[in-house]
Amino acid sequence: MRLALFITCVNDLVYPATGEAVVRLLRRLGHAVEFPGAQTCCGQLHANSGYRDEALPLVRHYAEVFAPYDAVVTPSGSCAAMVREWYPRLVPEAADVAARTYELSELLTDVLGVTDTGASYPHRVAYHPTCHGMRVLGLGERPLRLLRAVRGIDLVPLPGAEECCGFGGTFALKNAGVSAAMLADKCRAAESTGADVLAAADNSCLAHIGGGLSRAGSGLRTVHYAEILAAGEGS
Amino acid sequence: MTHGTGNLSGADFPRAALPLLADDRLRRNLRHATGTIRAKRAAVVGEVDDWEELREAGRAIKAHTMRHLPELLERFEEAAAAAGATVHWARDATEACAIIGDLIAATGESEVVKVKSMATQEIGLNEALEARGITAVETDLAELIVQLAGDTPSHILVPAIHKNRGEIRDLFRAAMPGAQDVSDEPADLAAAARRHLREKFLSAKVAVSGANFAVAETGTLVVVESEGNGRMCLTLPETLISLVGVEKIVPSFADLEVFLRLLPRSSTGERMNPYTSMWTGVADGPSAVHIVLLDNGRSAVLADEVGRQALHCIRCSACLNVCPVYERTGGHAYGSVYPGPIGAILSPQLTGVAANRSLPFASTLCGACYEVCPVKIDIPRVLVHLRQEAPKSPVERAAMRAMSWVMRDPRRYARALRAAALPLRRRRTLRRAPWPLSAWTAARDLPLPAAKSFRERWKEGV
Numbered sequence: 001m002r003l004a005l006f007i008t009c010v011n012d013l014v015y016p017a018t019g020e021a022v023v024r025l026l027r028r029l030g031h032a033v034e035f036p037g038a039q040t041c042c043g044q045l046h047a048n049s050g051y052r053d054e055a056l057p058l059v060r061h062y063a064e065v066f067a068p069y070d071a072v073v074t075p076s077g078s079c080a081a082m083v084r085e086w087y088p089r090l091v092p093e094a095a096d097v098a099a100r101t102y103e104l105s106e107l108l109t110d111v112l113g114v115t116d117t118g119a120s121y122p123h124r125v126a127y128h129p130t131c132h133g134m135r136v137l138g139l140g141e142r143p144l145r146l147l148r149a150v151r152g153i154d155l156v157p158l159p160g161a162e163e164c165c166g167f168g169g170t171f172a173l174k175n176a177g178v179s180a181a182m183l184a185d186k187c188r189a190a191e192s193t194g195a196d197v198l199a200a201a202d203n204s205c206l207a208h209i210g211g212g213l214s215r216a217g218s219g220l221r222t223v224h225y226a227e228i229l230a231a232g233e234g235s
Numbered sequence: 236m237t238h239g240t241g242n243l244s245g246a247d248f249p250r251a252a253l254p255l256l257a258d259d260r261l262r263r264n265l266r267h268a269t270g271t272i273r274a275k276r277a278a279v280v281g282e283v284d285d286w287e288e289l290r291e292a293g294r295a296i297k298a299h300t301m302r303h304l305p306e307l308l309e310r311f312e313e314a315a316a317a318a319g320a321t322v323h324w325a326r327d328a329t330e331a332c333a334i335i336g337d338l339i340a341a342t343g344e345s346e347v348v349k350v351k352s353m354a355t356q357e358i359g360l361n362e363a364l365e366a367r368g369i370t371a372v373e374t375d376l377a378e379l380i381v382q383l384a385g386d387t388p389s390h391i392l393v394p395a396i397h398k399n400r401g402e403i404r405d406l407f408r409a410a411m412p413g414a415q416d417v418s419d420e421p422a423d424l425a426a427a428a429r430r431h432l433r434e435k436f437l438s439a440k441v442a443v444s445g446a447n448f449a450v451a452e453t454g455t456l457v458v459v460e461s462e463g464n465g466r467m468c469l470t471l472p473e474t475l476i477s478l479v480g481v482e483k484i485v486p487s488f489a490d491l492e493v494f495l496r497l498l499p500r501s502s503t504g505e506r507m508n509p510y511t512s513m514w515t516g517v518a519d520g521p522s523a524v525h526i527v528l529l530d531n532g533r534s535a536v537l538a539d540e541v542g543r544q545a546l547h548c549i550r551c552s553a554c555l556n557v558c559p560v561y562e563r564t565g566g567h568a569y570g571s572v573y574p575g576p577i578g579a580i581l582s583p584q585l586t587g588v589a590a591n592r593s594l595p596f597a598s599t600l601c602g603a604c605y606e607v608c609p610v611k612i613d614i615p616r617v618l619v620h621l622r623q624e625a626p627k628s629p630v631e632r633a634a635m636r637a638m639s640w641v642m643r644d645p646r647r648y649a650r651a652l653r654a655a656a657l658p659l660r661r662r663r664t665l666r667r668a669p670w671p672l673s674a675w676t677a678a679r680d681l682p683l684p685a686a687k688s689f690r691e692r693w694k695e696g697v
Contacts, residue, residue: 050622168599211679
């Protein structure tokens, strides 16, 4: 199976450590992963903000770059949802590659049949199920099952977990007041768990929540769950 | 096709939201009320094994109806007329107000009782009647509260959701005859309203209602309610005038089976609503029955293949109760009688997007609304569709175009990543950024690009 990593623009620019964790994790599980250097951005920002014409070249570009691969894995529920849900509507020829694009926990669980990634992470962790992963992809329990198998982890429930953190792409700028109110509630809920780490499947949502926590002077750190699944021996 | 008029637009959403966000009491009232109803809904929906099949049936019936709406409306008119009702057609809010005003004026009455109706709020009927010297008395408890306060509804089902019982007690003491000593106990408040309204029911000669459903096959109208005030209004007066949006049609009487199961569970979180009234023309109630079929922009919505699903809405308000944006602003920020997620897709379509340009953006696209919608309206999809049509600022458009131009070419993209990383290697976050990111840093720190992008690290060997 030829497996490609779609890193996403946010991870490429701001969170390269998440991409490295995905590569390390897959190699540890015995799978080679390629990084097609011509990849750019999935086009979600444009498509969701009402710029379909500007999104279309990015959709076509993605379809072209990833066409040769049997599966594409991405450490973002939101970008995976963009590809799977919207690509077939925007560019019908992109439907094939869209169907072969997986969020990390889907690839691990459904394609590779992995539950225990061999990780060890002795921290108290709360998990925030981000909206597009939860509602568009229907990730369900997959990320939690993977996290529960991590050695030493103390996984604690997050109150109001299903509620959006208020990021929403340009929503955070266009409706900054409402976004900040949602963020404040999410930060309060995360802090109430007593966790050291708040994990999620999307670094963009974590950037939002983490930005709120750091502004509030909180000691709670945000970590992409791929980095937890890759932690421990061999890392 | 003409756009809708009436109470369908207001100030820009972000601006209208600001004072509401700062109102702590409003936030507490909303969180408590939406949280309670959300839990009730989840519990009673969880009891139904075939809930997903029911939702799909509801969606399919509505989609079929929209494809055949002109024929179904004619069939409805024919059946209702055959049963003794008089059917009127209103192009927009002004026409509907004029028709209803004329019908009431012809009876010589100066006071009418009203059943809670979103359509009459949409067209601004009460204000239009007042201008003609006719008093419209709201008989639904929450609508009565809103009316006594000189306020506007902030929720489709619970129009006074923004008020708590202490506020309602103070209002009743000040504005309701004979309620000077009422307490803030819900039973006491309801008893005061009942005493006040009973007089109105017994003396009213004319009632105005909306309808939840209009059955094409039989010409039957259906009103679903909880308090029994609707039943009083629909049976006691001599003249009954019902304002019905054209999208309320269902093809056959048997279709009601699906919606009468979907609606109460989604709406009030009850297995069954206490009162379901159905009438077909003139029967044993009022001797004069009028039905006003309202377009007010609906034909324009129908013409849009993606957007028309907004017309499937059965006004349950489940989407309002789960919406994290609605929970923080309340309904008044939306500027339309239709607030929340459904309002954000319905109002801009009824008025034309240009007249409601901020509403399609009043959502994070979190999808909680779509998940609970009893007729599976894909609200996030329609929001994105409407964002496409919404007018944009030239600066935003230029920035989006530039970004797309960079991102469609791997070399340009890689250069941009390097340029972004270079000057900022020492710091990890920004506390204050220039416009437009200043909106972000007003409440959150902004993470900065890493010293090296992933693609550079990959080249060096991960």
